[in-house]
Amino acid sequence: MQMKKKTALVLIGNGMAGVACLEELIKAGASGFDITVFGAERRLNYNRVMLSHVLTGEKEFKDIITHDAKWYDDNAIKLHTGRQVSAIKRASRVIVADGDLCVQYDKLILATGSVPIMPQLPGIDKKGVMSFRDMDDCDRIKEAAEGAPKAVVIGGGLLGLEAAYGLLKLGADVTVVHLMDRLMERQLDAASAAFLKEDLEALGIRILLGRETVELIGGDKVEAIRFKDGGVESADMVVMSIGIRPNIALAQQSGIYCEKGVVVSDTMQSYDPSVFAVGECVQHRCDTFGLVGPIFEQARVLVNHLAGDARLVFKNRPTSTRLKIPGIDLYSAGEVNVTGNAETIEYMDKAGKTSKRLILRDGRLVGIVMYGETSQSPELFGDLLDGKDVRPRRHTLLLGAAASHADAIASIDAMPMEAIVCGCNGITKGMIVEAIEKKGLFTREDVRRETKASGSCGGCAALVDRILEATLGSSFQAASDGAGICACTKYTRDDIIKNIKEKKLTSVMAVMETLGWETVGCDTCRPAINYYVSMVWPKEAIDDRTSRLVNERAHANIQKDGTFSVVPRIYGGVAKPEELKRIAEAAIKYNAVVVKLTGGQRIDLIGIKREDLPMIWKEIGMPSGFAYAKALRTVKTCVGSLHCRYGTQDSMTLGIDMEKAFSGLCAPAKIKMSVSGCPRNCAEASIKDVGIVGVAGGWELYVGGCAGIELKAGEKLCTVKTDKEVMEIAGAFLQIYREEAHYGERTFKWLKAAGFGAVKKAVVDDIANRRALYQRLLDALAATSDPWLKRAQG
Secondary structure (H helix, E strand, O other), rough: OOOOOEEEEEEEEOOHHHHHHHHHHHHHHHEEEEEEEEEOOOOOOOOOHHHHHHHHOOHHHHHHHHHHHHHHOOOOOOHHHHOOEEEOOOOOOOEEEOEEEEEEEEEEEEEEOOOOOOOOOOOOOOEEEEEEOHHHHHHHHHHHHHOOOOOEOOOOOOHHHHHHHHHOOOOOEEEEEOOOOOOOOOOOOOHHHHHHHHHHHOOEEEEEEEEOOOEEEEEEEEEEEEEOOOOOOOEEEEEEOOOOOOOOOHHOOOOOEEOOOEEOOOEEEEOOOOOEEEEEHHEEOEOOOHHHHHHHHHHHHHHHHOOOOOOOOOOOOOOOOOOOOOOOEEEEEOOOOOOOOEEEEEEEOOOOEEEEEEEEEEEEEEEEEOOOOOHHHHHHHHHHHHOEEEEOOOOOOOHHHHHHHHHHHHHHHHHOOOEEOOOOOOOOOHHHHHHHHHHHHHHHHHHHHHOOOOOOOOOOOOHHHHHHHHHHHOOOOOOOOOOOOOOOOOHHHHHHHHHHEEEEEOOOOHHHOOOOOOOOOOOOHHHHHHHHHHHEEEEEEEEHHOOOOOOHHOOOOOOOOOOOOEEEEOHOOOHHHHHHHHHHHHHHHHOOOEEEEEEOEEEEEEEOOOOHHHHHHHHHHHOOOOOOEEEEEEEEEEEEHHHOOOOOOHHHHHHHHHHHHHHEHHHHHHHEEEEEOOOOOOOOOHOEEEEEEEEEEEEEEEOOEEEEOOOOOOOOEEEEEOOHHHHHHHHHHHHHHHHHOOOOOOOOHHHHHHHHHHHHHHHOOOHHHHHHHHHHHHHHHHHHOOOHHHHHHH
């Protein structure tokens, strides 16, 4: 019996769309096809959605490879990497690669993707000007970013902002230049875009809106960009991210009908019946595509027809968008702008930077824009896809947390099976449900292993859990009991510190990689890990400045208008005339809008522009007072026995000595200290984290006081005779607090949990332990690698 001849299938494009077709073919049974794949890149297939994480260093290239060479071999797929297809001879159904390799085809799939738009500006060909589209671009950007240059990203869309964050993490001084009046204008409304701008600037990214670039200036290498209004912005490197266009050069050259992209039918077939196309190179019903959700659906439809089923057709459905930058929670789907007869339901909390807007037309949800809190997005997206009339529920649509657990599960049940759950990998609800039911999955980890959902950026992890629960009912096994330090992880503070010690983990990335962090982290866990690493390994720790909050990176307090307040350290509130003169001159020169005497005996210059911070610090010539940091803030003093007729002890000298000794000490939370020269307590020592009160013959030490939102009097720890004992016991107390407290936990809360008696025993009664703690504190101060901390120590 003669065997049936296999269909020769050639795929041009080894990217995400092309490989999605291969995966679908294998699922459908690829035995009837003789498959050959050509990829222009020399690399194996990888997940382009995760390129921004490679740029930031959260992942390596090996982590985003979707299929290794063995996978192609195991599935009898002939793979040619680094081979450029130069011609398609449609009459003879032959493709030609690199001018000499000819391959016959019966069916041809074009998955040639897109190319970045590089505007024809003067200077666009200068060195240092690059795009951010593939792994080669990623490597070029990382190389150019060495030495922390001034980087400009032109384009404030999704990819441009992720590139900007990557450059920031690489140590560059980053400015985003955007033509429009708001960031991500295709996905966000004005309110959400304003919050996004504030949060990006808080991270340290400068944003310039409404600026049109007309020229790139420099010699062989770019040195600056010029705007249409005549302004100039310096730049050591420029990343162009103003959009993409379908890569249709090969198709056009071959006579395949194209408009904006390769024009295809609802079955992804071109005007040539033997040629199909998927992905960013196609045009379907006047639309082109840049997000992965519809591209994976196109692959499913195409393979359905190649495999002979021929029941599916492609419908361009709304897609959702998230920004993969830690600590920024935004969600967008469908229409953004209110037009025609549309109406809105809105919620706004300016102080909490939370904005929610639903756009309805004829009672049906057509658009979702959420910023700051997006937990309701899956259910709302299901309503949007279904096109249901939501008018009967409109008064409860944005209540979210007020809905019952049963309601939440019911909303998952109502979510369409074709709704994309994992945007990074194009995984639908139906694919997850099918895997759960057919393969007996019970946990998120099981789903991740079988489908890859939640395995990339982790943004869909909570939704995967809810689909599991809706599908399995009481058999569902939650991934975490919520005991982790944040929603990104199941690990507690003690788990993390134990691993840091035992495995000698010395960086944020080492901790996250070793413990299998499920996301890129957030502004809760990343600063905490950065602190824990430096606390455990003060000499070896690698400080991750992008895991610090903006105030610590800028060495100043950001204000609500985007300017900063600069607070030099004035030890014990005692300043020399020449120091006051320098402060006054700097305040005038850099236009401080207010000069304020603070409650911590210092001078605060308010209203300083970010770009002026390095020079104002240089001209003041004094160390930072760390008014912004989780560190020692101040040691407040009275004039004591040196000048006051009531003073029993020299509080001013001791206070200055303590501030100089402990300045720059990083801690779980801010630390305020005080030294009063007598029991009249003019320096308010009894409501400080560490308070010292002079008495006849010595000093009383108080700890665990607070005068913030919660008022707490300090508890008397002991009475000692000498300044040396004060330094040692206070230092030992600070060190045990540093070692045992949770990140963000003030001393009074920690002391209550740890037990005052146990702490007193450790830092007062057990002299050997006290001295060991104090020595570890001194070691930590001596090992700091931050020049600002060094400077603060005088």
